[in-house]
Amino acid sequence: MRARPAWRMVRDERPFATEAVARFPFELPERVGHGSATTSMAGTRFAVTLALVIPLATGCASLRHPWPGMLGGDRSEPAVDLPPEAGALGHFLRGEVAISRGDVDAAVREFERAVVADPDTALLRRRLATLYVRTGHLDRALEQGTAAVAKEPENAEGLELLAGVLSSLSRDEEAAGTYERLLAIDPTNQEAYLYLAALLGKRGETERAVATLRKLLARNPSSVLAHYYLGRIYAAAHQLDKAEHAYLDALKLGPQSELVLTDLAVTYELQGRTDKAIELYQRILALNPQSVPVRRRLAGIYAGQKKFDEALSQFQALEQTADDPREARIKMGLIFFEKGDLDRAATEFNLVLAAAPKSWVVRYYLGAVYAERHETARALEEFGKIPPDSDYYVDARIRRAYLLQKDDLPEAVREIRAALGVKPDDPELMGYLASLYREQKDFKNAIELLERMVARFPDNDRYHFTLGAAYDEANEKERTLEQMRRAVELNPKNAAALNYLGYTYAEMGVRLDEAEKLIRRALEIEPDDGFYVDSLGWVYYQRGDYRRAVEHLERAVELAGDDPTVAEHLGDAYSRAGHPTDALRIYRDALSRSKETGQVGRLKSKIHVLEGSVRAEGAPL
Numbered sequence: 001m002r003a004r005p006a007w008r009m010v011r012d013e014r015p016f017a018t019e020a021v022a023r024f025p026f027e028l029p030e031r032v033g034h035g036s037a038t039t040s041m042a043g044t045r046f047a048v049t050l051a052l053v054i055p056l057a058t059g060c061a062s063l064r065h066p067w068p069g070m071l072g073g074d075r076s077e078p079a080v081d082l083p084p085e086a087g088a089l090g091h092f093l094r095g096e097v098a099i100s101r102g103d104v105d106a107a108v109r110e111f112e113r114a115v116v117a118d119p120d121t122a123l124l125r126r127r128l129a130t131l132y133v134r135t136g137h138l139d140r141a142l143e144q145g146t147a148a149v150a151k152e153p154e155n156a157e158g159l160e161l162l163a164g165v166l167s168s169l170s171r172d173e174e175a176a177g178t179y180e181r182l183l184a185i186d187p188t189n190q191e192a193y194l195y196l197a198a199l200l201g202k203r204g205e206t207e208r209a210v211a212t213l214r215k216l217l218a219r220n221p222s223s224v225l226a227h228y229y230l231g232r233i234y235a236a237a238h239q240l241d242k243a244e245h246a247y248l249d250a251l252k253l254g255p256q257s258e259l260v261l262t263d264l265a266v267t268y269e270l271q272g273r274t275d276k277a278i279e280l281y282q283r284i285l286a287l288n289p290q291s292v293p294v295r296r297r298l299a300g301i302y303a304g305q306k307k308f309d310e311a312l313s314q315f316q317a318l319e320q321t322a323d324d325p326r327e328a329r330i331k332m333g334l335i336f337f338e339k340g341d342l343d344r345a346a347t348e349f350n351l352v353l354a355a356a357p358k359s360w361v362v363r364y365y366l367g368a369v370y371a372e373r374h375e376t377a378r379a380l381e382e383f384g385k386i387p388p389d390s391d392y393y394v395d396a397r398i399r400r401a402y403l404l405q406k407d408d409l410p411e412a413v414r415e416i417r418a419a420l421g422v423k424p425d426d427p428e429l430m431g432y433l434a435s436l437y438r439e440q441k442d443f444k445n446a447i448e449l450l451e452r453m454v455a456r457f458p459d460n461d462r463y464h465f466t467l468g469a470a471y472d473e474a475n476e477k478e479r480t481l482e483q484m485r486r487a488v489e490l491n492p493k494n495a496a497a498l499n500y501l502g503y504t505y506a507e508m509g510v511r512l513d514e515a516e517k518l519i520r521r522a523l524e525i526e527p528d529d530g531f532y533v534d535s536l537g538w539v540y541y542q543r544g545d546y547r548r549a550v551e552h553l554e555r556a557v558e559l560a561g562d563d564p565t566v567a568e569h570l571g572d573a574y575s576r577a578g579h580p581t582d583a584l585r586i587y588r589d590a591l592s593r594s595k596e597t598g599q600v601g602r603l604k605s606k607i608h609v610l611e612g613s614v615r616a617e618g619a620p621l
C-alpha cells in the first residue's frame with residue numbers, strides 16, 4: 001500500500017487558493033500501512049518535495065521558462081520511471097500556475113490530466129469540478145463532484161460544491177440532502193443553512209425551512225442573512241406578520257441593507273400598507289438611485305392606485321416574493337463581491353447562469369466580477385452577451401466602453417453610440433460620448449452633441465460649463481466666455497465655472513479686475529484648490545506684479561502637486577521676477593512630467609534661453 005500523494009494532505013482546499021496551499025503545512029502519514037519501508041520513505045520524500053515545490057509554483061506566474069522535466073523543459077538527465085503520483089503532481093502544479101495566470105481553459109486541461117493520472121485523489125477532482133463550474137460545464141462538474149465525495153464523504157468543501165451543482169441542475173431533493181450532510185459535519189457553515197432553507201422553502205416545506213434558520217440563529221443571533229431569509233420564507237408562505245418581524249430584526253443589525261428594505265417594502269404592499277412601502281422605496285432610492293427594480297415597484301404602486309384593482313397589485317407583489325435558491329445564490333454572490341472574495345462570487349454567478357443563461361442581471365454581475373479581477377477579455381465577453389432588450393444593456397455598454405477607453409477609443413465610442421440607440425436622449429450617455437470625442441480631439445462632434453444637451457436642458461449649468469470647455473479646446477474663445485457666463489448666471493456658486501471664466505480673461509490679458517473677483521469667488525467656495533490659486537497667481541502675472549504672482553503660484557504648486565502647467569506658470573513668474581536659477585529648476589521639473597507636445601516644445605525653448613542667460617552670468621546650471 002503506497003503512501004498518500006502529498007496534495008491529499010493539504011488542509012485548506014478552497015478553489016483556486018494557491019496561496020493557501022503554499023501557506024498551510026502538509027501532514028506526513030503517521031504510518032503507511034502494509035507497505036515496505038522503501039514505500040514509506042518514498043512517500044515521505046514525495047510529500048517533502050511537494051511542500052518545497054508548491055510555494056515556488058504558486059508564485060511563478062511570471063516565469064518565462066518552464067521547469068526542466070517538471071513543466072516540459074529539456075531534460076538533461078536520463079529518463080526514469082516515475083510513480084503515477086509524480087505525473088499527477090506535474091499536472092497539478094501546471095494547473096495551479098494556469099489559474100494564477102487567469103488561464104482557466106489551460107487549468108481545466110491540466111487538472112483533467114491530473115485526475116487521469118491519479119483518480120483516487122479527491123482534491124484533484126474538487127479542483128476540476130470547480131473549474132467546470134467556472135466554464136459552465138455543470139454535468140462534468142457533477143460527475144467530478146460526486147466522485148470526490150465518494151472518495152472523501154466527510155469533506156465539507158466537497159459536499160458544499162456538490163450541493164451547489166445539484167441545486168443549479170434543479171435536483172433540489174438531492175441538493176437538500178447534501179446540505180444536510182454538510183451541516184452534520186460542519187454545523188458552523190452559514191451558507192449551507194441559508195441554501196438549505198431556500199431549497200426547503202421552494203419545495204413548500206416551510207416548517208423545516210424555518211427550523212433550519214432557527215438553528216443558524218441559535219448559533220449566530222447577529223446573522224443579518226438568517227433573519228432576512230426567515231422573512232422571505234414567511235412571506236412565501238403568506239405569513240406576512242411574521243415576515244415583517246423577521247425583516248425588522250434584520251434591519252436592527254443592518255439598517256441600510258437594500259435587500260432587507262426592499263423585501264420589507266414588498267411585505268407592506270401585500271399588507272395593503274402602501275404608504276409605508278413608498279416610504280421604504282424612497283429610502284432605498286436615496287441610498288441607491290440606480291436601483292431599477294425598486295423604481296419599477298414604486299411606479300407599479302402609483303400605477304396601481306390609478307389603473308389597477310388592489311387584488312391584481314397584490315398578486316403581482318406576491319409573485320415577486322416567491323423564493324428560489326437561485327435568488328439566494330445571486331445575493332450570496334453579491335455579498336462575496338462586496339467582501340472582495342471574487343473567486344467565490346464568480347463561482348456563484350456561474351452556477352446561476354448554468355441553470356439560467358438568460359439571466360442578464362447575473363451576466364452583468366459576472367462581467368463586473370471579471371472586470372474587478374482585471375480579466376478584461378472575459379468581462380468584455382460577458383457584457384457583450386447582454387441583448388438590447390435587457391434592462392442591463394445600456395449599463396453593459398457603458399462598462400464595455402470604460403474597459404475599452406484606454407486602448408481602443410473608437411470602439412469605446414461605438415459602444416456608447418449603441419447605448420444611445422436604446423436611450424437616445426439620455427444626458428449621461430450624451431455627456432460620456434462627448435467626453436470620448438474630446439479625448440479623441442474630435443471637437444466638432446463633441447460640440448455638436450453638447451449643443452444638443454444644452455438645447456434640451458437649457459437650465460443645467462454643468463452642461464453649459466462642459467460646452468464652454470469644448471469650445472475652448474476648439475479655440476473658440478468668445479463662445480467659451482459666453483457659455484461660462486451662462487453657467488455662472490444659472491449657478492453663482494459653480495466654482496469651476498467662476499474659475500474658468502476668470503482664468504480665460506487672465507489668459508487673454510483682458511478684464512483683469514473682473515477676473516480677480518471671479519477667481520476669488522471660486523476660492524471662497526473651494527479655498528484649497530490648487531488650480532484656482534494658480535489662476536489668481538496668473539492674474540497678478542498678467543498685471544506685472546511678479547512678486548505677488550510668485551507668492552500665489554508657489555502655493556498653487558504645493559496644492560496642485562504634479563501638474564506641469566501650474567509649474568510652468570511658476571517658472572514664468574520666477575523668470576520675470578529675476579530668479580532665473582529657480583525658473584530653470586521649475587521648468588526642468590515641469591518638462592519631466594509634461595506629455596503635451598506643444599508644452600514640451602515650449603518648455604525646451606524656455607530652458608535653452610535660460611541656460612544661456614545663467615551661463616553668461618557664471619551661475620551654476
